[in-house]
Amino acid sequence: MTPEPTLRLVAPPARRRGIGAIRVSKAREEMTSPENQRYIIEAFAERENIEIVEWIEGIDESGSSAKSAWWARLSYGCAQVEAHAADVLIVWRVDRAGRKKLKWAVAEERIENAGGRILSATEPNDQSPAGRFGRNVLIDHGVFIAESIGATWKEALERRVRHGLTPNGQRHYGYTYARGSGYEIDPVEGPNLAAMYRAYAAGDAARDIAERYTTPGAEPGSDGAHARYARWNTASVLRLLDSGFGAGYVLFRGTLHEGAHPPVIDADEWIRYRHARDQRRRRPRAERSPYIYSGFIYCHCGSRMGGRTDHGRPRYACTDSAQYTRHDDASLAAHVIDDAVREWLAGERDRINKAAREAPKRPRLVVDPAKEIAARIAAERQRLDAATARYFDNPGVVSDDAFQRYSANAETKIAALEVDLTRASAQATVRPIVIIGDLVDQWEENTIEQRREALRLLVDRITVQRPGVVPRVVVDSALTRS
DSSP, X not given: OOOOOOOOXXXXXXXXEEEXXXXXXXXXTTSOOHHHHHHHHHHHXXXXXXXXXXXXXXXXXOSSOTTOTHHHHHHHHHHHHHTTSOXXXXXXXXXXXXXXXXXXXXXXXXXXXXXXXXXXXXXOOOOSHHHHHHHHHHHHHHHHXXXXXXXHHHHHHHHHHHTTOOSSOOOOTTEEEETTTEEEEOTTHHHHHHHHHHHHHHTOOHHHHHHHHSOTTOOOOXXXXXXXXXXXXXXXXXXXXXXXXXXXXXXXXXXXXXXXXXXXXXXXXXXXXHHHHHHHHHOHHHHTOSXXXXXSEEETTSOBEEEEEETTEEEEEEHHHHHSSOOSSOEEEHHHHHHHXXXXXXXXXXXXXXXXXXXXXXXXXXXXXXXXXXXXXXXXXXXXXXXXXXXXXXXXXXXXXXXXXXXXXXXXXXXXXXXXXXXXXXXXXXXXXXXXXXXXXXXXXXXXXXXXXXXXXXXXXXXXXXXXXXXXXXXXOTTTOO
8 A cells, every 4th residue: 555645834934034225216197106016015025024124215316326315325335234224125116226336236235145135116126137138128127217318408508508597596695587588687686696796806805795695683594594695605605706697607517608688797898806805715815815915915035025014014924034034124014015005096197188088989098918928828738739749649758747747837827927917907807097096086985895905906015125225116017007
């Protein structure tokens, strides 16, 4: 008699622990919502005998941007599997884990090395070579879709900028915006924006401008945030003015483009603002100095002179003599320099008036050096391009160090010439007859910052000569140089 076979009960597989991962790039109607993704992942987990022990969610987080916050969340999920707090990571689709091939490969490698797996709730999870190939194809397809969308958006934004439009219709201080009509100057904020540009160009500090236009007693809203443009600080003022929007420009990826909207200031005022900004960026300490001539007064030895106070009286002293090689006659009282500068201004006023009456509509007392400087910049760039071509066309003839030194030196020369070009352009926009007249008549009323900014448009440098040399103080000006 044949014995009956023994039946054995096979134990059900152990319930695995899983982490559900949900990501959407941007909340919109046509997207698969986080709720739908959660439902599909939960249904898949129930079928596969997986217990969801934790969720990670990335809402409005890109899967293709290298700086997206999603990568930190995905890394956390990998770390949980590595710590054996979970066995699998479940996503709605594999491209939800990311549309960057390197990021995906690193996440998959980390989880598989820890003995786990990444599972898709809507796609095959075949672990054979063919299945892995198919999964990689899905990742490549996701990368292709993301890059195609990015390229389309890039072309659309660049087209808008080429037509003088902003990349988006966001709010800009000083303007109102409406679809169809675009940007128009706001009747209240527009004059304020123009006044900001003029105040900064006249010598006001950005900090003072911020205090002037901050709404007194501004209180935050229910969300703890203040209304936009209710509060200002130095950085926000400079960011607004540097954007050039009030001058009719659109700032796009670090470059200014001609805009289609109306400016609140004219081209000359924009050039003067840029000149003032450049001067303060190069010598930020001089802008906070309580001394008028900081930054453009020099000793007879060729070194700069800095302001100081001795027994309550301001003086200018040679910085080289004070710190390095001492020499005689290294300082001079500020009132002596003030008297010399005011005498120079008064003496030049009559000559400028006479020249202005004989000049065309816009008085220009000297040949505008901007064209000459622009030509020098072009020539320097041409030499640098030629040297670069020779370097790459004849490898080994010139050493890498020699080329790098030449290139750095040429770039430094070009940068210095560009600063000179900005200054020359700013000087070409002013009417010396007006500036000098105002300086002479309102010297005592003007602040130190206002005197300094006005003098910089007129004066290249002030040199203090040795005692006995006449004149003791020499004012060198491109505007009045014959």
